[in-house]
Amino acid sequence: MSNTRLKKRASILIISLWSVCLLTTFAVMLGYQVRQKLILVKRLDERDKLRLIAEAAIKKAIAELKKEPEKDYDALNDKWSNNISAFKDINVGEGNFSISYDFDPKEEADLREIRYGMLDEESKININKSDFKILERFFRLFALEESQAQDLAYAIIDWRDQDSQLSVPLGSAEDSYYRNLSQPYEAKDGPFEVLEEVLLVKGMTPDFFQRIKNYITIYGQGKPNINTVSKEVILALGVGQDLAAKIISFRNGKDTISGTSDDNVFQSPSDMITKLSEFYRLSDPELLELNLILEKITTKSENFMIKCIAGLNKGKSKDLVVCIINRKGKVLYWN
Ligand SMILES: [Ca+2]
Numbered sequence: 001m002s003n004t005r006l007k008k009r010a011s012i013l014i015i016s017l018w019s020v021c022l023l024t025t026f027a028v029m030l031g032y033q034v035r036q037k038l039i040l041v042k043r044l045d046e047r048d049k050l051r052l053i054a055e056a057a058i059k060k061a062i063a064e065l066k067k068e069p070e071k072d073y074d075a076l077n078d079k080w081s082n083n084i085s086a087f088k089d090i091n092v093g094e095g096n097f098s099i100s101y102d103f104d105p106k107e108e109a110d111l112r113e114i115r116y117g118m119l120d121e122e123s124k125i126n127i128n129k130s131d132f133k134i135l136e137r138f139f140r141l142f143a144l145e146e147s148q149a150q151d152l153a154y155a156i157i158d159w160r161d162q163d164s165q166l167s168v169p170l171g172s173a174e175d176s177y178y179r180n181l182s183q184p185y186e187a188k189d190g191p192f193e194v195l196e197e198v199l200l201v202k203g204m205t206p207d208f209f210q211r212i213k214n215y216i217t218i219y220g221q222g223k224p225n226i227n228t229v230s231k232e233v234i235l236a237l238g239v240g241q242d243l244a245a246k247i248i249s250f251r252n253g254k255d256t257i258s259g260t261s262d263d264n265v266f267q268s269p270s271d272m273i274t275k276l277s278e279f280y281r282l283s284d285p286e287l288l289e290l291n292l293i294l295e296k297i298t299t300k301s302e303n304f305m306i307k308c309i310a311g312l313n314k315g316k317s318k319d320l321v322v323c324i325i326n327r328k329g330k331v332l333y334w335n
């Protein structure tokens with residue numbers, strides 16, 4: 001065999017070996033990519049399943065709400081608020097869900113428990129509707145200094161009111177303030193559409209938002225339900241500590257725990273004075289306080305928050321969905 005032919009064969013062998021090497025690498029890479037895709041598809045599949053479970057949970061919550069008998073009031077011992085059999089570890093398809101919230105049964109901060117049910121949005125301070133005094137008192141309850149609380153209350157009112165006039169010359173903010181920020185924007189001059197929007201308002205820090213977010217809402221007519229409000233909200237309405245304690249104690253009933261069968265309820269704002277007088281002696285200043293809040297409260301709730309944890313029976317995948325619905329079953333918010 002000539003030298004040239006030997007060289008040619010050797011070249012062909014080397015090229016073949018390289019081709020095999022390249023093809024092997026390519027096959028390994030392809031296999032890896034396919035495996036990654038399969039994992040992704042499985043995850044997407046799990047997410048779809050979790051989404052369907054969460055949707056089933058919301059439908060169940062709406063159905064439970066519609067089961068409630070027709071009445072003029074909503075209270076914490078209603079089934080929408082506290083019903084383990086309807087809301088805890090409910091099996092659906094290939095998974096399960098629970099609808100629950102963190103609850104303080106005696107209005108003492110160190111005593112928390114999990115309740116299975118929905119939260120009443122009308123138990124909160126409405127930042128779209130509340131007047132200056134309510135907002136200011138509320139912010140002071142959460143340890144803001146008087147001037148800081150006033151500035152924040154005015155800034156919220158200026159954010160949502162339609163004009164671009166400052167409510168007070170100093171402290172508050174309208175377009176001119178927000179336009180000069182390093183990332184400029186304008187005041188909304190309209191109602192808050194999501195709760196987190198309040199973080200755009202001058203004076204609202206992420207830290208303060210975390211402290212108050214469970215007590216504020218953007219849904220409803222702005223009248224808190226006196227049967228479901230927390231002590232903080234009662235105080236923000238302008239009621240003194242003693243009268244607030246009487247209202248809570250009346251609601252909690254003999255077992256001193258709220259949301260149980262012995263609870264007392266106010267059937268309308270106008271029967272507050274009569275009902276409280278049956279249990280407690282009310283001083284003249286307390287009667288005045290009560291008369292002043294009657295116009296600002298309700299006993300009926302229209303909007304509810306659902307905190308749903310959906311899980312799959314196989315594997316550890318879980319999903320938290322927070323949703324706001326109204327009494328008609330319309331979904332107002334989904335996250
Ligand atoms: Ca404005």
Ligand SMILES: [Ca+2]
Binds near residue numbers: 252
């Ligand atoms: Ca009770």
